[in-house]
Amino acid sequence: MKPSRRKFLAVTGSAAVTSVAGVGSASAATPISNVPVPDNTSQMYPVMGTDAENPTATVYGNFKCPFTQDFVNNVLPDLVDKYVMKGKLNICFRTISFEPYGRGKTHGTQSNAFISDSDPKISATHLGVWEEDPESYWKYFESMFAGSLVSGTVTPEKLKPVMDKTGVDNPEEIVARVNKGKYDSLVKDSHESALDLKIEHTPTFEIADSTFVGPKPEDLSDLVSFIKANLSKADTLLPKEDSNDVSSGESSGSASGNATNTITFDGSSAKGWAKYEITVSGEFKQDRSMDSSIEDSDVIDGSTASGGVGPWKDTFAYTGEITDLTLTQPIDVLRNDEPVDLEKLGANIKSETEKLNVKSATDSEETTQVKNAISGACSRQ
Structure with missing residues (x-):
């Protein structure tokens, strides 16, 4: 098989x-x-x-x-x-x-x-x-x-x-x-x-x-x-799927408290390759909830996470508030496993950058x- x-x-x-x-x-x-x-x-x-x-x-x-x-x-x-x-x-x-x-x-x-x-x-x-x-x-x-x-x-x-x-x-x-x-x-x-x-x-x-x-x-x-x-x-x-840091809802050194939320980028409806970049006031950690993937190409740089999805999901646990979100095309985004309105999140939709x-x-x-x-x-x- x-x-x-x-x-x-x-x-x-x-x-x-x-x-x-x-x-x-x-x-x-x-x-x-x-x-x-x-x-x-x-x-x-x-x-x-x-x-x-x-x-x-x-x-x-x-x-x-x-x-x-x-x-x-x-x-x-x-x-x-x-x-x-x-x-x-x-x-x-x-x-x-x-x-x-x-x-x-x-x-x-x-x-x-x-x-x-x-x-x-x-x-x-x-x-x-x-x-x-x-x-x-x-x-x-x-x-x-x-x-x-x-x-x-x-x-x-x-x-x-x-x-x-x-x-x-x-x-x-x-x-x-x-x-x-x-x-x-x-x-x-x-x-x-x-x-x-x-x-x-x-x-x-x-x-x-x-x-x-x-x-x-x-x-x-x-x-x-x-x-x-x-x-x-x-x-x-x-990070492992059963990471204590993620499942316990705690993140050390957070700038905005210890409450942990999740944000999921679901590319099931994406036309090809949809990229995202999100910034929060706290910290990020990759998460495997909702059968999400973890990729080497998904990057956490301080309070900003970026990556891309096709017909699969990327999930991050984060602390603080979402301060910026950019997508290359509209896709389904979930907060704590619940769909959210991209407009209410203040998402900025930008077209994919030109090829080399x-x-x-x-x-x-x-x-x-x-x-x-x-x-x-x-x-x-």
Whole structure:
């Protein structure tokens, strides 16, 4: 049986390869293709692990980056056995498709693509595989990094044979969704998340907002020490469903008393991806009431919380009063599980910000880009 998966964002709308010398394949007790997927995961991005509420680390990579390939084949299997299979850590994979804002060149070109103009579509395709068939995702992922990397102009259609080979459900539907732009906003969100973390290279291993750049096989012991040093901090970023702080109705240090309320953003009626930003006079804590999800992309910054919903719910426990609320489209909002009038809340409805206006690198430039990479990581500089 396939793991249960929420479906999000309304549907809108054999690759050429080149050898990469020196990239081998590690023999591990647990192949990447056999890693567990949390049955109750609420992640929009691919995640391996035994339980959705385990501490979570994120690998930022690129499917055309040979250093990401080296990490996947020769470092990740050790982390799987040491942490993932033992339920100590989940690992999420996100891709980088664009250069940072404001940079004029990509490895000597006049482009804002990371490695080539195929990057966004390759990234969107892996998200489509994850949404449609999470049970087969890691087989697809392993195949993408096995042997030779994809190169040249890579379209979703050219990735369909990889989906067929790894048993992914409904590859034609995935291709159609990618071509209609269903996952474009998620590809952009990964880019922006990497910007927030000041990530310049792939692969980069992130846990609790701390980063380890370009982990190679010889860096494994240092990477393990890095994980150990940050693991307890990662745990605090993922509140448990039965959190005493939330269920007791108390929040320490509140500026406006100890009474705790909940605010729920229900995206069931959303047209695609609805984003929100809310500010209160007190404090926030994420909450799982009303079967709500908890996402890495949901952010609490002091007295302000922000995130996005599709056909699911995000809930926050908060103290104090709501002082500001902005939505990108009208959606159902509930206070203490009861619907509220957006007008009475003073909600400000703003249209979604424009998509990235980027000029992509030509695929013929990718060899130069890889040659210009720093030792151990593909570079965004």
